[in-house]
Amino acid sequence: MDHINFEVKKGEVFGFLGPNGAGKTTTIRMLTGISIPTKGTATIMGYDIESQSVKAKEQMGIVPDVSNVYNELSAWDNLIFTGKLYDMPKTYREKRAEELLRMFGLLDRCKEKVQGFSRGMKRRICIAMALMNRSQLLFLDEPTSGLDVQSVLVIRDLIRRLNQQGLTVFLTTHNIEEASQMCDHVAIINHGRIAVIDTPEKLKRTVENLQSVEVAFETVSPSMPEELKEFPNVSNVVKEGDKFRLITNDPTSVLASTWNYAKKNNLRLITVNTLGPSLEDVFVKLTGIRPATEGEGNNRMKTREMPRRIAKQ
Amino acid sequence: MSNVHSSHYGKEIRVAWAIAVKDMRTYYTKPPSLMFGILFPFSLFLSFSIGRNMPLATQIPILISQTLFFASSSIGPVVIPMERANQTFDRFLTSPVSLFSILLGKTLAGIIYGAGISVIPVLVGIAFFGSQIVNIGAMIACFALSSLAFSALGIMFASIPGQTPGQVMMPLNFVRIPLLFISGVFTPIGELPTWMQVVSMLSPLTHTVELARYATGGETFFGPVLNIAILTAYAAAFLFMGIRFHIMNQRKE
Numbered sequence: 001m002d003h004i005n006f007e008v009k010k011g012e013v014f015g016f017l018g019p020n021g022a023g024k025t026t027t028i029r030m031l032t033g034i035s036i037p038t039k040g041t042a043t044i045m046g047y048d049i050e051s052q053s054v055k056a057k058e059q060m061g062i063v064p065d066v067s068n069v070y071n072e073l074s075a076w077d078n079l080i081f082t083g084k085l086y087d088m089p090k091t092y093r094e095k096r097a098e099e100l101l102r103m104f105g106l107l108d109r110c111k112e113k114v115q116g117f118s119r120g121m122k123r124r125i126c127i128a129m130a131l132m133n134r135s136q137l138l139f140l141d142e143p144t145s146g147l148d149v150q151s152v153l154v155i156r157d158l159i160r161r162l163n164q165q166g167l168t169v170f171l172t173t174h175n176i177e178e179a180s181q182m183c184d185h186v187a188i189i190n191h192g193r194i195a196v197i198d199t200p201e202k203l204k205r206t207v208e209n210l211q212s213v214e215v216a217f218e219t220v221s222p223s224m225p226e227e228l229k230e231f232p233n234v235s236n237v238v239k240e241g242d243k244f245r246l247i248t249n250d251p252t253s254v255l256a257s258t259w260n261y262a263k264k265n266n267l268r269l270i271t272v273n274t275l276g277p278s279l280e281d282v283f284v285k286l287t288g289i290r291p292a293t294e295g296e297g298n299n300r301m302k303t304r305e306m307p308r309r310i311a312k313q
Numbered sequence: 314m315s316n317v318h319s320s321h322y323g324k325e326i327r328v329a330w331a332i333a334v335k336d337m338r339t340y341y342t343k344p345p346s347l348m349f350g351i352l353f354p355f356s357l358f359l360s361f362s363i364g365r366n367m368p369l370a371t372q373i374p375i376l377i378s379q380t381l382f383f384a385s386s387s388i389g390p391v392v393i394p395m396e397r398a399n400q401t402f403d404r405f406l407t408s409p410v411s412l413f414s415i416l417l418g419k420t421l422a423g424i425i426y427g428a429g430i431s432v433i434p435v436l437v438g439i440a441f442f443g444s445q446i447v448n449i450g451a452m453i454a455c456f457a458l459s460s461l462a463f464s465a466l467g468i469m470f471a472s473i474p475g476q477t478p479g480q481v482m483m484p485l486n487f488v489r490i491p492l493l494f495i496s497g498v499f500t501p502i503g504e505l506p507t508w509m510q511v512v513s514m515l516s517p518l519t520h521t522v523e524l525a526r527y528a529t530g531g532e533t534f535f536g537p538v539l540n541i542a543i544l545t546a547y548a549a550a551f552l553f554m555g556i557r558f559h560i561m562n563q564r565k566e
Contacts, residue, residue, distance in 0.1 A: 032407045036563045057409040068400035072339045084331035085408040087324045129404075 001026055001037075002192040008170055008185075010136075013163050015183030015200075016172040017279075019287050023192040024172035025065060028141050031170075032062050045136055058086070061130030065141040065172075067122040071115035075106050075125050078114060079132055086133040093132070100128040104158075120151030127158065137168045144178060156182065180279040188286050195286040200279050207277040207285055213254045216243040216271035217262065231257040243271060325414040332405065332418025333425065336392050341426060345391045345478040351430060354383035361499055373438035374525035375498050377431050378459070382518050385427025385460040386489065389419055389467030390481035398476040406563070416468050416555055423464025428456045438529075447530040451537055455524035458544035462517050465551035472558035474565075492518045502534040510534070517547040 001023050008014040018024050029035040031042055033053050042049045047056035069078050076097060083093025101107040104124040114122060123143070130138055140159065144152040159182065163169050173179050179186050180200045187197040196203065217224070220242070228237045228244055231254055236247040248254045251274045262269050340346055358376045365372075396402035405415040435452070438444030446452050470485040493499070495509065496518035502510055513519045520540035523533045533540070 029403075034403050034406045034563070036560070038564065054409045054411065057407060060407075062403075062407045064400055064403060066400050068404060070335070070339060070401060071399075073335075081331065081335055082404075085328055085404070085410065087327055087409075 001030070003040075004189070004192070004194050006187050006194060006197055008137075008168060010168050011163070011166055012184040013159070013169040013171060013182050015179035015186040016170065016189060017174065017176060017179050017186055017283060018172075018189035019174060022189045022287075024174075024189060025141055026192075027189070028062075028064075028139050028170070028172060032060060032139055033057055058133065059135060060137045060139060061133065061135035062139045063123075063127050063130045063141065063143055065145060067119070067126040069114050069122050069125050069129070072113065074111050074113055075101060075117070076110040078125055079129060082129040082132045088133065096132055096134075100131055104128050118151075120147050120154070123147060123151060123155060127155070131162070135167075137170065138162065140169060140171045142173055143171065144173075144175065176278070176280045176283050186279065188283060190287045196282070203282045204277045204279060207281045210277040210281040210285075211248060211251050212275045213246045213248060213251050213258065214240075214243050214271065214273040214275055215246065215258050215269065218268040218270055227261070231261070245275070325410060325417075328408070328410045329414045329418035329421060332415060333421035336388070336419065336422035337425065340388065340392045340395070340422070343391060343395070345395075345482075346387060346426070349387040349391065349478070349482060350384040350426060351380075353387075354379040357383075357493070369442045370438065370444045370529075371531065373434055373442060373444045374522060374529050374531060376434040376438075377455075377525045378496075378498065378518060378522040379493070380431040380434055381427050381456065381459045381521055382463050382489065382492075384430045385423045385463035386467035386470075386485065387482075388423035388426045388464065389469075389471040390485055391478045392419060392422065393468070393471035394475045394478050394481050397474070412556055412559060416552070416559065419468050419471075420461065420464045420552065423467055424457075424460040427460040427464060431456065431460070444529055446528055448528045451524050452528035454537070454541055454544075455521060455528055458541060458548060459517075459521040459524070462544050462548040462551060463521075465548055465555055466517075469551050469555035469558060472555060472562055474562055492516050495519070497522050497534070514539075514543070517544055520544045 004023075004027065006014075016024050016027065026035065030037045031044065031049060033049060033056070036050070044056040045059040047053075047059065049056045070081065073081065079097035079100060080093055083097060086093075088096065097110075098107065101110045104127070106121065106124060106128070109117075109121075114125060117125070127140075127143070138159075143159070144155055147155070156178070159169060159171070171179070171183065183200060185197060186200050186203060188195045188203075196206075198206075215228075225237050225239060225244065228234065228246055231246065233248045233250040233253050234246045234257075235249075238245040238247065246254050246258075255272065255274070258269070258272065261267070354376075358372075358379050362369075362372050362375070393402060405418075406412075408415075435444075435446070439446070466488075467485065470488075471481050473481050473484060475481050495513050496516045497505075497513060498518070502513050502519065502523075505513060514535060520535070520543050523535055524537060524540045524544075527533045527537050527540070535543075
């Protein structure tokens, strides 16, 4: 990490975005006491993470990128043990464990050993363990990474509900759409440095010249990408599945060109969408990591993680 | 102020105990614990004692010492790397307790494992080979101090940043095995040359063997007071160094 500096406001969801190896997990590890920083300071709810580490840790719950539950113990015992680590009184920890297991839909299986649970269920237990001490701040490191769609939706909904109840959330993710949907503020980190911090919408406005028109024709010819690139005001054409994305700073003129092109070539248009700049565009601009396009095989591994952007409403 | 302190220490002890109990439930029956903690000392004992012209009753203190030594020092090197691999060790580091309490909990798990298993040779010796405990205080000191020192030794070695027990056991055995040969286990200290007696005095295992012999009515070379003093010093040193090494690891990450 290289001289990073940021502040998370109480009650907000703060997203920490960056490509793999950018320093997201390292930052969480330092803030939560797993690693000790060689230099610098950080405070959690006013408590210094080094000189008042116990007080600082009392304020937080942590969900790491791997569900670090005790597979040999039951869901109930996992939560009870967490309560013991926080020195919660017996009746209180039992009441809280029951409350959380009910909230996460795991009460009926609470006596089963966790090793037989699915990845999504383990993730839910992990989040429940992080909430045992009624923490004010929740660190979530890639909370939905590697989960099925249903589990992802359940966890996102849960994070939103907890945030509405006043919980501050520090979320690291490389899922840009997730950050765009959930975060009040986003920091983009690259090579151990923070490139930018702002709200997702303000960040999108910094790349207004990256608007685009998404078109799909019923039939596609091999020369089509080159022909579309010849349109006035089109800076680039990206093939995305059966669609073409025409990057432009003037979507209106591109729409007219597209219409004329279809008419001239007797093509039927299936889809036409105008897209505003996305957080992904900001990310790409700042980190230099872009989604894969035809002929960019080298980037495929990196960009497979990129979500598809959604049409601007 | 004293109430604040007592509640703080009370909390640290309660958490350490919770960690120890969890480790007992989770790791005592894991194959590496059984292999390094039980099979290893018993098979070593049998391989060196069978065929020797010594009454079995006089060999019981050796078996007690070896079991205390290997079983107590094996739990940390089994538990901590496995917890590192599952990232469950991070759970302790992020919980609101000191590193001392976390490692104390781990040490307690080693103490109970080592002392618990070492009761077996005591009972077997009494029941089948005519062994006698003539000084119960010395036996209690032997069990308490040795299991503490050796468990702390294991915790200290577990600071080696490995993710499998083997990665810690290998360097640990580089220390444990040679100690067997300089600690009066196979050759009485009185029969060693003077320089070897000095080396022997520096081994913590020597003092476990001596205390076990003293407690069962055997002869000692250094005497119980020196045995207790040296084992206490080693226990404190291993605990202190274990904490320092684990902090160094956290800084390196």
